[in-house]
Amino acid sequence: VLEISHRSVGQVLSILLGPLVVLAVTPLIRPFTWRRLLLTYLFPAVPAICLWDGVVSQLRAYTAAELAGLARDVDAEGYDWESGCFPLRPFPGRGTYLLGLPKFDAEKK
Numbered sequence: 001v002l003e004i005s006h007r008s009v010g011q012v013l014s015i016l017l018g019p020l021v022v023l024a025v026t027p028l029i030r031p032f033t034w035r036r037l038l039l040t041y042l043f044p045a046v047p048a049i050c051l052w053d054g055v056v057s058q059l060r061a062y063t064a065a066e067l068a069g070l071a072r073d074v075d076a077e078g079y080d081w082e083s084g085c086f087p088l089r090p091f092p093g094r095g096t097y098l099l100g101l102p103k104f105d106a107e108k109k
Helices: 009-015 018-028 034-042 045-059 064-072
Strands: 079-087 094-102
Touching: 009 045, 018 034, 018 045, 034 045, 064 079, 064 094
Parallel strands: none
Antiparallel strands: 079 094
């Protein structure tokens, strides 16, 4: 499991830039439609939806500890589980991961 969102104040605050990006790039999206311009500038539904989706996605993200807890609850005795965080270089923020690897049994070979 790999997740590029991370539940933190800084990550949620960075999502606040999303509507500004939408406002800046909308005229560049092809094919050009007047409806897109109306829903972005006159009735700013698109920037509002992007903001809502971004904030909710960050808030629902699992922490590494929560992912490890989910793995402990799974009935998969033949696996070793590892969870953690990683940097999202070159961007600010962190992501989380959960890795399940089959256990190697030397006696079976």
